[in-house]
Amino acid sequence: MINFILMVNKQGQTRLAQYFQFLSVKERMTLEGELIRKCLSRNESQCSFVEHRGYKVIYRRYASLYFIIGMDLEEENEMAYLEFIHNLVETLDKYFENVCELDIMYNIEKAHYILEEMVMNGQIVETNKTQILAPIAVIDKAKDE
Amino acid sequence: MDQIFTRSLSDIVKLSKTTASYDQLTFQTQLITDIKNELQNKSESVRLQALLKLFFLSMEGNQIRWAEFLVIGQMGSPEPQIRITAFLLSHLVLDNQSQGLIMVTNILKKEFKSQYLEASSALSCFGAIANKDLGEQLFEEIISQINHSKPIIRKKVVAVLSKIFTESPQLIPSNLDKIIQLLKKEQNVAVLACGISLFSQVMKATPSIYPLIIPIVYDLLTKQKSNWLLIKLIRFSNKLIDKEPRFKQKLIEPYTRLLNQTSSKSLQYELIYSVMRYFKDYNLLFESASDILKQFLNHQDENLRSLGLECLVQIQNSDGINAFQDQLIEGFKKGDYFYKLQILQILKEYTTDKNSDIIIDFLLAQYDIESNSKVIEALIQIIQMNKFSNVNDPEKLMLQQIPMIAKKIDSIENAEKLRDLIFDLLIRVPDLQIYSHKIFMEILNGFSEISLNHEGPTLNIIQRSQQIKYSLNHREVLFKTLVMITGESTRLLDIDSLTILFNYLHDGDFYLTFENSILDLDQLIFKLVISSAQLHKDISQLNQQIQMSKIIYQKLHQLEIIGSQLLYESILLQEDFSLEKVQKYQEIFNKELPPIHLEAQKMIKRPIELDEPFEIDLNEIQLITQSDKQQQSSQNLEQKPPQEQEKVGEQLKDVELQQQNQNDDKQGLQITQEQPKQAPKQMRIIKDDILPPGISQNDIQQLNQDD
Numbered sequence: 001m002i003n004f005i006l007m008v009n010k011q012g013q014t015r016l017a018q019y020f021q022f023l024s025v026k027e028r029m030t031l032e033g034e035l036i037r038k039c040l041s042r043n044e045s046q047c048s049f050v051e052h053r054g055y056k057v058i059y060r061r062y063a064s065l066y067f068i069i070g071m072d073l074e075e076e077n078e079m080a081y082l083e084f085i086h087n088l089v090e091t092l093d094k095y096f097e098n099v100c101e102l103d104i105m106y107n108i109e110k111a112h113y114i115l116e117e118m119v120m121n122g123q124i125v126e127t128n129k130t131q132i133l134a135p136i137a138v139i140d141k142a143k144d145e
Numbered sequence: 146m147d148q149i150f151t152r153s154l155s156d157i158v159k160l161s162k163t164t165a166s167y168d169q170l171t172f173q174t175q176l177i178t179d180i181k182n183e184l185q186n187k188s189e190s191v192r193l194q195a196l197l198k199l200f201f202l203s204m205e206g207n208q209i210r211w212a213e214f215l216v217i218g219q220m221g222s223p224e225p226q227i228r229i230t231a232f233l234l235s236h237l238v239l240d241n242q243s244q245g246l247i248m249v250t251n252i253l254k255k256e257f258k259s260q261y262l263e264a265s266s267a268l269s270c271f272g273a274i275a276n277k278d279l280g281e282q283l284f285e286e287i288i289s290q291i292n293h294s295k296p297i298i299r300k301k302v303v304a305v306l307s308k309i310f311t312e313s314p315q316l317i318p319s320n321l322d323k324i325i326q327l328l329k330k331e332q333n334v335a336v337l338a339c340g341i342s343l344f345s346q347v348m349k350a351t352p353s354i355y356p357l358i359i360p361i362v363y364d365l366l367t368k369q370k371s372n373w374l375l376i377k378l379i380r381f382s383n384k385l386i387d388k389e390p391r392f393k394q395k396l397i398e399p400y401t402r403l404l405n406q407t408s409s410k411s412l413q414y415e416l417i418y419s420v421m422r423y424f425k426d427y428n429l430l431f432e433s434a435s436d437i438l439k440q441f442l443n444h445q446d447e448n449l450r451s452l453g454l455e456c457l458v459q460i461q462n463s464d465g466i467n468a469f470q471d472q473l474i475e476g477f478k479k480g481d482y483f484y485k486l487q488i489l490q491i492l493k494e495y496t497t498d499k500n501s502d503i504i505i506d507f508l509l510a511q512y513d514i515e516s517n518s519k520v521i522e523a524l525i526q527i528i529q530m531n532k533f534s535n536v537n538d539p540e541k542l543m544l545q546q547i548p549m550i551a552k553k554i555d556s557i558e559n560a561e562k563l564r565d566l567i568f569d570l571l572i573r574v575p576d577l578q579i580y581s582h583k584i585f586m587e588i589l590n591g592f593s594e595i596s597l598n599h600e601g602p603t604l605n606i607i608q609r610s611q612q613i614k615y616s617l618n619h620r621e622v623l624f625k626t627l628v629m630i631t632g633e634s635t636r637l638l639d640i641d642s643l644t645i646l647f648n649y650l651h652d653g654d655f656y657l658t659f660e661n662s663i664l665d666l667d668q669l670i671f672k673l674v675i676s677s678a679q680l681h682k683d684i685s686q687l688n689q690q691i692q693m694s695k696i697i698y699q700k701l702h703q704l705e706i707i708g709s710q711l712l713y714e715s716i717l718l719q720e721d722f723s724l725e726k727v728q729k730y731q732e733i734f735n736k737e738l739p740p741i742h743l744e745a746q747k748m749i750k751r752p753i754e755l756d757e758p759f760e761i762d763l764n765e766i767q768l769i770t771q772s773d774k775q776q777q778s779s780q781n782l783e784q785k786p787p788q789e790q791e792k793v794g795e796q797l798k799d800v801e802l803q804q805q806n807q808n809d810d811k812q813g814l815q816i817t818q819e820q821p822k823q824a825p826k827q828m829r830i831i832k833d834d835i836l837p838p839g840i841s842q843n844d845i846q847q848l849n850q851d852d
Contacts, residue, residue, distance in 0.1 A: 014204055020273075022240045025208045045481050047451040077418075079411035079452055080376050106155050108200045112233050120304040121272045123342045126335045127373050135262055135297065143226060 001122035002081075003055060005115065006068040007104065008036045015065065015104050016111050020122040035059075039066050049078045060085045065101055084124055088115070091129045095136065110136060152179070154197040161205070173207060184215040189224045196230045203237045213238045213245045220252045220270075225263055228256070232270035241276035249274070250282055257286045261295045268301035272308060280309040284316060291323060296333040303327070303339040307346045314350040321347065321354065328361055334371040341365075341377045348384060355388045363392075366399045372409045379415045386423050393423060397430055404433050413437055414452050422459040435468070442472035447484065450476060454487045466495040474507055485516045489523040496527045501535035509549050521559045524550055525566055533570075543570065543580045544587060551623055552591035560619035564626045571630045581634040582646045585627040592620050593655035624659050632669040635676040643677050644690070651693045654700070663701055670694045670701075739772055740765050 004023075007016040014032050023031065031053070038052060039059045050057050055070040058081045067085045089099070091114055096103040104111045117132045118124060126132050152160070157176065164172045176198065183195035196219060203209050216238045219231035239245055249270075256267035268290075271283065287309070290302045303324065310317050328340040344358050362385060366378050379400075385392050404416050420427075420434035441453030454476075460466050477488045496504050508524050527535055528542065536542050547567065554560050571581050635643065650656070650673075656666065674694050681687040716730075743766070 014206070017204065019236070022242075025206060029206045043481075045447060046483055047447045049448070049451060077376055077380065077411055077415050079414045079448065080373070082448065083411050105158050108154070108204065109197055109230055109233055112200070113229075116233065116269045120269060120301060120339075121308050123304060123307070123339065124373070125300055125304050125339050128335070131297070131335065135265060138262060139226070139229065 001072050002069055002119060002124075003072065003122065004031075004068075004070045005119065006032060006035065006066075006070075007111075008032055008039075008066050008068060009101060010036075010040065010064050010066075012036045015101060016108065016115070018112070018115055018119070020119075035068055035070075036066060039068065048082055058082055058085070062089055063100075084118075084127070087127050087129075088118060091118070091132050094129055095133055113139075153194050154201060157198055157201055161201075173202070173205070176202065177207075177211075180212070181215070184212070184219065189222070189227060192219060192222070193224075193227050193230060196227065196234055199234055199237070210238055210243075213243060214248075217245050217248050217252070220249065220256075225260070228263060229266045232256075232266040235270045236273035239274045241274060241279075243274070246274065246276065246279055250279060253283060254286055257283075257290060261293070261298055264290070265295075265297050265301055268298070268305055272301070272305045275305070275308055275312075277312040280312050281316075284309055284313075288320060288323065291327055296336055299327070299331070300333065300335045300339050303336060303343055307339070307343040310343070310350065311346050317347055317351055317354075321357070325357060325361065334369070334374050337365060337369070338371075338374045338377055341374070341381050345381055345384065348388075352388060355385055359385055359389065359392060363395055363399075366396070372407070372412045375403065375412055376415045379412075379419055383419055383423065393427075397424070397427060400424070401430055401433065404430070404437065410449060414441070414449075414456065417441070417456045418459060421456050421465075422461075425460065425462065425465060439469065439472055442469065442476055447481070450480065450484060451487065454484075454491065458491060463495045463497045466491060467497065467500050470500055470503070477507075477511070482515050485513075486519060489516075489519055493523050493526045493530075496530070496535060498535050498537060501527060502537060505535075505546060509546065509553075512553070517553060518556050518559060521550060521554055522562065525559070525562045529566060529569070539570075539574075539577060540580070543577060543584055547584060548587035548591050551588045552595060554619050554623070557619045557622060560622040564622055567623075567626055567630065571634070578630075578634040578637050579642075581627070581631045582638060582642055585631045586646070586649050588623060588627060589653070589656060592624075593653075621659050621661055624656070625662050625665055628662060628665040628669050632665075632672040635669075635672045636679075638676065640677075640680050643673060643680065647673060647677075647690050647693050650697050657700060666701055667698070670697055740769055742773075743769055 001020070003021050004017065004019045006014060006018075008014050012033055017028065017032065019028065035052060035057060038050060038057075039061070042050070048059055050059075051073070052070075054073060056073050056076065056078070057068060057070050058078055059066055059068045060082060061067075067089065069081050069085065071081065092099045092104070092111065095110070095114060096107070113136050114132060117135065118126050161169075161172065180195045180198050180202070183191050183198075186192055186195070196216070199209050199212055199216070216231050216234050219227050220235070222228050222231070235249075239249070253267050253271055257264050259267075268287075271279070271287070275283075287302055287305055290298055291306075293299050293302070306320075306324065324340060324343060328337060331337055331340070341362070344362075347354060348358070362378055362382060365374070366382070369375055369378070382392070382396060386396075400416055400420065403412065404420075407413060407416075417434045417438050420430055421438070424430050424434070438453055438456055441449045441456070444450055444453070453472075457466055457469055457473075473488050473491065477485055480488065492504055492508075505524060505527060508520050508527075511520055513520075528546075547563070550563060554563060567584070570577050571584075572578075631646070635646075638646070650670070656662075659666075674691060677687055677690050681690075719726075
């Protein structure tokens with residue numbers, strides 16, 4: 001089960017955070033700060049899987065943004081979640097057309113919506129980009145009308 | 146009108162970037178006030194922007210639970226966009242303990258029956274915030290949507306049911322059948338994947354339902370092509386195999402087909418993981434998986450290498466893992482620190498006597514400062530494993546491998562582990578005690594070599610006199626142990642071995658640096674002498690060894706230095722330390738030191754750009770002359786002809802140095818002549834080779850002409 005999904009930049013600023021278990025704001029800030037420091041301290045020759053505070057953490061860097069997934073320590077397919085991160089980025093890229101950090105900052109509700117279509121209750125529910133973006137396309141169309 | 150003055154999310158983001166850090170608190174306080182006001186505004190667009198700004202506040206690390214009732218109020222808004230945004234925000238303002246959940250119940254009930262987009266958002270919101278009570282209250286509404294025409298609704302219903310069944314397992318028996326019927330006819334991959342996740346949760350609560358699930362899982366495994374769904378199916382199948390081992394037989398064919406067909410790394414990893422763990426006895430499948438595993442272990446991608454090791458550990462069998470020994474060794478050479486740690490962990494647990502020699506020799510040959518400590522720890526553990534069952538050649542271990550390990554050790558923790566290892570071997574295995582003196586000498590030679598070459602991370606054993614602060618370091622931990630064990634073993638040694646040891650201690654110096662072990666060495670020497678006395682029949686040889694032991698003892702305790710250190714103390718503490726003796730010592734200490742000999746002065750070259758005139762003190766030169774004369778008469782040296790003499794004294798009688806008068810630029814020499822009572826002496830230097838530095842014969846002639 002996924003416990004949290006984060007998008008954090010190199011300066012430690014969180015651009016998107018979705019938690020699937022309850023953590024207080026203070027705990028979240030501490031966790032996010034520790035995770036980004038841990039990710040920054042690793043070099044490219046090291047694998048993308050670490051353990052931190054009882055979570056199995058999978059991360060991947062895209063430009064200045066780190067996509068971080070924290071899961072339970074029980075056996076999970078890390079490679080699959082690494083590919084899920086890439087799937088998420090591709091979906092965001094498809095929607096925002098060459099996505100960057102600012103797109104997520106200025107359209108945070110859209111980013112949340114896309115993530116919610118992909119992950120529910122800590123489980124990945126959808127990986128097909130077309131299926132994920134279909135509802136949000138309808139909403140955008142209704143909004144324009 | 147309000148819309149003109151309301152700041153949108155974009156405005157807030159831009160303002161936040163331009164606001165100074167010390168103004169941030171003010172900015173956020175103002176923003177919270179604005180949001181509270183805007184959420185009660187009549188305009189829908191204003192309220193929508195306020196909700197979006199709440200997202201921003203949350204990302205900035207602010208607590209937004211104060212907006213709980215305001216957001217719940219927006220969930221009931223007539224505008225779909227606002228409702229959807231409020232549902233998205235719900236997980237940030239509500240949790241399963243919130244009191245506002247009571248108010249959400251009716252809103253969600255109504256929303257489940259509306260348009261599929263709003264229903265989908267409502268289901269997502271429910272999944273994020275539901276607790277046991279809310280789940281039971283809304284269960285009927287949710288389960289009624291299970292056959293919805295839209296797959297997005299069906300998918301979310303199944304996902305949400307997973308959470309309800311986890312909180313309220315009593316609902317499972319009466320409703321599981323509906324879900325099984327849904328999945329049997331379902332075509333949508335996302336719904337099927339959610340269904341497998343649901344089964345996984347249900348199995349945790351009621352494991353006995355597995356016979357109902359196995360047929361569906363097998364059917365999906367044989368027909369589905371979506372990698373994501375296949376990964377979930379394989380992972381779930383592992384849990385089914387634990388419950389029903391006969392299910393393994395059915396899985397061989399689909400697994401073999403998938404292994405041969407798929408190119409997806411994540412699916413391959415899942416398959417290999419499963420095969421290594423459950424299918425060790427099925428040779429064909431195991432070999433196919435092993436080939437792919439070897440590719441993983443040799444892959445350039447560090448993620449695949451790391452996952453390969455995870456799969457390898459699932460074999461849980463030494464012979465199976467040791468078949469991948471070459472890949473592990475290659476991976477260790479190329480991998481980084483963390484990869485090496487993973488490999489060392491595997492080697493520690495699964496090295497056997499069949500491959501221990503290769504592994505130990507390989508690890509001994511490695512030298513990497515970063516991982517050295519961990520390698521040593523692994524080596525010691527491999528040697529000690531299963532009461533030294535991995536040791537095939539004890540002599541090689543004692544005389545080669547242990548000294549090499551001792552040479553590489555760089556921490557006290559590892560030194561203590563090696564110390565315990567040496568204890569175990571030499572004390573508990575009597576036949577090995579005869580090697581104790583050889584190990585002692587080998588290890589000491591190794592330490593000596595490191596110190597002389599200034600190798601290794603610690604240099605606090607260099608020379609005794611240079612140690613300012615001394616602390617018991619890792620080498621001394623081992624040294625003390627070896628000295629103690631060697632001392633205890635002397636009674637087992639023969640005459641030749643005792644002689645070798647005596648000669649080693651007599652000829653060598655390096656052990657003197659272990660200052661904290663002097664008493665231990667005293668004991669060793671004593672035991673050596675006692676053992677020699679018991680064995681030697683020739684008294685002269687015994688006497689020789691006793692003399693050697695005395696010399697070693699003197700070296701250890703540095704009696705000359707101690708003697709000289711005690712000199713002043715012994716003088717001062719004399720009982721008859723009288724005034725006469727004080728005067729005698731005064732003469733020694735008050736006597737003037739002789740001046741520096743002129744020949745010695747000649748050795749010092751005059752600085753090239755020195756423009757300052759220097760003075761020759763005639764009295765000083767006379768003193769030098771007289772002291773030379775006295776020295777010469779006492780030594781009875783043959784006098785050489787005057788021209789060849791380098792004695793300044795005879796030359797001084799004929800030396801004539803004329804003053805060179807320079808007016809303002811102060812160049813050349815100025816010779817000061819003291820005004821003795823006798824007639825002033827003129828100095829004329831005849832030969833260049835005895836001229837003071839900076840003066841040539843031409844200068845003298847010029848001066849003479851000027852005069």
